[in-house]
Amino acid sequence: xxxxxxxxxxxxxxxxxxxxVIALALTMIFGGIMFLLLGKNPITALHSFFIEPLMxxxxxxxxxxxxxxxxxxxxxxxxxxxxxxxNIGAEGQFIAGAIAGSIxxxxxxxxxxxxxxxxxxxxxxxxxxxxxxxxxxxxxxLNTNEILTSLMLVYVAQLFLDWLVRGYWRNPGGMNFPETRxxxxxxxxxxxxxxxRTHWGFGFALIAAVAIWFMMRYTLKGFEITVLGQSExxxxxxxxxxxxxxWFSMLLSGALAGLAGIAEVSGAIQQLRxxxxxxxxxxxxxxxxxxxxxxLGIVVAGLVLALTYLGGEAAQLSLGVSDKVTRVFQxxxxxxxxxxxxxxxxxxxxxxxxxxxxxxxxxH
Amino acid sequence: MSAEGQPAIGPLLxxxxxxxxxxxxxxxxxxxxxxxxxxxxxxxxxxGAGKSTLVKMLFGVLAxxxxxxxxxxxxxxxxxxxxxxxxxxxxxxxxxxxxxxxTVAENIALSMAPGISLNRIAEEASALSHSYGLPLDPKAHVxxxxxxxxxxxxIVRALLQNPKLIILDEPxxxxxxxxxxxxxxxxxKLKAEGRSVLYISxxxxxxxxxxxxxxxxxHGKVTGACDPRRETPSSLARMMVGSDVAHVSAxxxxxxxxxxxEARHLSAPARTPFAVALKNICxxxxxGEVLAIAGVAGNGxxxxxxxxxxxxxxxxxxxxxxxxxxxxTRGINARRLMGAGFVPEERHGHAAVSALSLSxxxxxxxxxxxxxxxxxxxxxxxxxxxxxxxxTRRIAQAMDVRKSGDNPPAGSLSGGNLQKFIVGRExxxxxxxxxxxxPTWGVDAGAASRIRQALVDLAKSGSxxxxxxxxxxxxxxxATEIAVxxxxxxxxxxxxxxxxxxxIGLLMGGMYGKTESAETAHAH
Numbered sequence: 052x053x054x055x056x057x058x059x060x061x062x063x064x065x066x067x068x069x070x071x072v073i074a075l076a077l078t079m080i081f082g083g084i085m086f087l088l089l090g091k092n093p094i095t096a097l098h099s100f101f102i103e104p105l106m107x108x109x110x111x112x113x114x115x116x117x118x119x120x121x122x123x124x125x126x127x128x129x130x131x132x133x134x135x136x137x138n139i140g141a142e143g144q145f146i147a148g149a150i151a152g153s154i155x156x157x158x159x160x161x162x163x164x165x166x167x168x169x170x171x172x173x174x175x176x177x178x179x180x181x182x183x184x185x186x187x188x189x190x191x192x193l194n195t196n197e198i199l200t201s202l203m204l205v206y207v208a209q210l211f212l213d214w215l216v217r218g219y220w221r222n223p224g225g226m227n228f229p230e231t232r233x234x235x236x237x238x239x240x241x242x243x244x245x246x247x248r249t250h251w252g253f254g255f256a257l258i259a260a261v262a263i264w265f266m267m268r269y270t271l272k273g274f275e276i277t278v279l280g281q282s283e284x285x286x287x288x289x290x291x292x293x294x295x296x297x298w299f300s301m302l303l304s305g306a307l308a309g310l311a312g313i314a315e316v317s318g319a320i321q322q323l324r325x326x327x328x329x330x331x332x333x334x335x336x337x338x339x340x341x342x343x344x345x346x347l348g349i350v351v352a353g354l355v356l357a358l359t360y361l362g363g364e365a366a367q368l369s370l371g372v373s374d375k376v377t378r379v380f381q382x383x384x385x386x387x388x389x390x391x392x393x394x395x396x397x398x399x400x401x402x403x404x405x406x407x408x409x410x411x412x413x414x415h
Numbered sequence: 416m417s418a419e420g421q422p423a424i425g426p427l428l429x430x431x432x433x434x435x436x437x438x439x440x441x442x443x444x445x446x447x448x449x450x451x452x453x454x455x456x457x458x459x460x461x462x463g464a465g466k467s468t469l470v471k472m473l474f475g476v477l478a479x480x481x482x483x484x485x486x487x488x489x490x491x492x493x494x495x496x497x498x499x500x501x502x503x504x505x506x507x508x509x510x511x512x513x514x515x516x517x518t519v520a521e522n523i524a525l526s527m528a529p530g531i532s533l534n535r536i537a538e539e540a541s542a543l544s545h546s547y548g549l550p551l552d553p554k555a556h557v558x559x560x561x562x563x564x565x566x567x568x569x570i571v572r573a574l575l576q577n578p579k580l581i582i583l584d585e586p587x588x589x590x591x592x593x594x595x596x597x598x599x600x601x602x603x604k605l606k607a608e609g610r611s612v613l614y615i616s617x618x619x620x621x622x623x624x625x626x627x628x629x630x631x632x633x634h635g636k637v638t639g640a641c642d643p644r645r646e647t648p649s650s651l652a653r654m655m656v657g658s659d660v661a662h663v664s665a666x667x668x669x670x671x672x673x674x675x676x677e678a679r680h681l682s683a684p685a686r687t688p689f690a691v692a693l694k695n696i697c698x699x700x701x702x703g704e705v706l707a708i709a710g711v712a713g714n715g716x717x718x719x720x721x722x723x724x725x726x727x728x729x730x731x732x733x734x735x736x737x738x739x740x741x742x743x744t745r746g747i748n749a750r751r752l753m754g755a756g757f758v759p760e761e762r763h764g765h766a767a768v769s770a771l772s773l774s775x776x777x778x779x780x781x782x783x784x785x786x787x788x789x790x791x792x793x794x795x796x797x798x799x800x801x802x803x804x805x806x807t808r809r810i811a812q813a814m815d816v817r818k819s820g821d822n823p824p825a826g827s828l829s830g831g832n833l834q835k836f837i838v839g840r841e842x843x844x845x846x847x848x849x850x851x852x853x854p855t856w857g858v859d860a861g862a863a864s865r866i867r868q869a870l871v872d873l874a875k876s877g878s879x880x881x882x883x884x885x886x887x888x889x890x891x892x893x894a895t896e897i898a899v900x901x902x903x904x905x906x907x908x909x910x911x912x913x914x915x916x917x918x919i920g921l922l923m924g925g926m927y928g929k930t931e932s933a934e935t936a937h938a939h
Contacts, residue, residue, distance in 0.1 A: 060437065271782055271796035278779060281771070282764040287726045288757070289779045290748035 140201030142332025148309020151178025179309015672702030
């Protein structure tokens with residue numbers, strides 16, 4: 052027996068729209084089962100995981116802070132994925148952006164000027180883009196698989212950051228803790244809304260989402276991205292260059308991941324530490340697909356995934372379960388999103404016969 | 416039919432009211448067909464008439480929705496190709512299913528029951544192929560063989576099963592006239608042995624030549640069953656198309672103007688192991704002229720198109736000239752801006768993106784040449800959807816593109832209508848140079864004649880047109896000049912009136928201007 056996927060003649064429009072909702076519902080059901088197996092009441096567990104974080108103003112601010120990098124990275128990744136460039140290394144570009152942007156407040160900490168913050172943001176984007184430029188160069192000129200190179204560079208970035216904060220950039224007055232000095236107030240991204248901690252990173256994320264949405268929908272560049280993602284040959288016929296698109300999409304997504312990185316460091320943490328991201332760069336892949344690679348959908352998806360981070364923290368406190376639960380929920384969600392999408396386009400066929408086929412010749 | 420009972424004298428295969436529904440669309444609608452032992456039976460019809468669906472049901476690839484198949488007097492259900500083979504039905508598909516990296520014998524072994532030694536298969540295949548006049552070397556790698564030889568593998572593969580009925584799907588579409596003649600001899604041999612052949616084609620001439628009976632399909636229904644030898648080509652065409660097909664008129668294209676498109680000693684290495692290198696190609700197309708390039712598929716047509724269109728620019732500038740300016744290293748949009756238009760062979764994924772709407776597919780080809788009309792907003796490059804959509808409507812109207820809705824996805828159009836749109840997209844610009852690869856491949860007769868007439872009319876209005884085609888009928892309909900491409904080399908250019916089909920056939924085999932070698936070509 053073997054299992055075959057058979058393409059459906061027509062894709063149901065209704066189900067393609069409903070797909071993320073179905074995936075979310077399935078995640079809830081299986082998450083509930085998981086809590087049951089852990090010996091917790093699934094209703095109260097799910098309630099504290101997904102509902103409680105939405106009931107308080109301060110935790111809504113935390114939601115926005117966590118959603119900001121997810122949205123910013125996810126929006127950049129959507130451009131990559133739509134153009135058939137599989138950048139998996141946004142986590143590394145996030146860190147590279149955070150390091151590059153932190154040069155000013157850490158190394159030149161005596162320079163106080165209103166120029167510091169904008170320059171930090173620019174440096175962050177530059178750092179992320181340059182780091183994404185490595186797999187872009189390798190793919191465009193040496194035909195290397197960008198999935199592997201971009202992923203492996205994540206570990207390079209993580210270890211480089213670790214080495215920096217334990218070495219040259221360690222805070223001289225920090226009792227030997229592996230941290231940089233805390234940023235000067237001129238280097239801190241200000242709060243956006245008076246009622247809480249939400250910093251301008253969230254604003255940047257929304258601006259990025261709207262700008263990329265506009266580009267994809269109304270401009271020739273967006274058209275080029277769509278065409279090259281659907282068919283390289285048709286893109287060549289249109290005079291679009293696959294090689295240039297590799298550079299464009301990788302640099303753009305790298306720059307957005309880098310901006311997310313420096314915004315997170317400058318707005319939320321205010322110093323560099325060995326670990327500055329709970330896996331935003333990887334979670335943003337889920338965000339991009341859950342948002343159907345549509346920038347506006349990604350805003351919603353980013354908020355949903357941010358909730359799993361908050362819920363994980365809440366569940367640790369109130370239920371005493373491991374924070375790995377967050378990862379499990381994110382994994383379940385990605386699994387169900389991808390399988391819903393697959394089953395909308397294909398149907399599963401069980402083939403019982405072996406390769407040579409068995410006879411069913413009726414009246415013989 | 417079934418009342419006659421005795422398989423020996425009754426029909427070999429009877430199909431009664433066979434229907435296949437895809438959703439609500441009836442690809443085959445109540446088909447009746449009867450094949451006698453020892454006859455060559457033609458299945459005629461345009462693309463989309465339901466021929467392929469019908470034979471796929473006979474060969475067990477598709478299950479019929481309703482109706483019955485009676486094999487030698489017994490009703491049967493054919494569940495799979497292997498079940499069909501066991502009954503005694505063999506099939507040669509239009510698109511071969513061969514592994515290029517394997518040898519002939521290995522490819523044949525793949526379709527046989529497991530456990531037979533490769534040597535035995537090689538011996539049997541070799542013996543069988545020689546006795547039917549289809550010589551094959553079982554140890555040759557498929558990648559090294561011509562299309563005609565690859566087809567022989569498929570035929571031998573089918574014959575090894577000792578079938579009573581062999582189905583051939585458009586077998587001559589990939590053959591030179593000489594290769595086709597050899598195939599017809601083989602078919603007559605099979606017929607003399609008492610085997611039946613179901614011969615699918617849309618070429619009326621060959622059907623009249625070799626077939627004893629014909630069943631004509633249109634829109635999934637049988638529209639005629641006849642003896643093709645008693646019909647005229649136009650009466651057969653009427654059954655196929657349902658109305659008289661407009662004759663393409665190439666009158667008045669004889670005036671030659673300046674050279675608009677030129678290739679000077681154009682060479683290009685093969686990009687992949689299975690591609691063809693272009694070798695020293697020289698050609699000139701004058702204004703008012705239709706140069707047709709004939710050739711069997713896979714002899715460098717696609718590569719020539721890529722080099723002329725600039726999708727893969729050449730290394731030096733002077734090898735391609737448009738309007739007497741060197742453009743060899745320029746890209747496709749630079750060439751478009753100089754007045755050239757291009758229509759590639761493959762509609763889906765090359766000339767058009769199936770999932771995108773027609774208006775998006777218009778931008779695909781004309782974003783730069785019509786920059787002023789289609790784009791606004793300066794560096795932002797905003798697409799002016801209104802302008803693009805109204806141009807799309809204009810093209811659809813001019814070329815009579817039948818579509819569902821105002822601006823449907825390209826993939827929802829039939830092959831003929833999409834091709835009309837793709838050709839119309841270029842004609843709408845009034846290009847001074849048009850390069851078209853296989854303009855009517857897989858297109859129904861009505862659309863094909865419209866496209867051909869449009870190409871001729873464009874030349875008449877003073878443009879230079881280059882048509883690459885495998886279809887000799889098409890070439891003689893539109894061409895003022897003809898050249899032949901073979902293994903990446905181009906023959907001299909001859910005026911169309913001076914060339915016969917036989918001469919073209921020899922050129923296709925690479926016999927440049929050596930008429931005395933006609934015998935060697937036949938002996939092969």
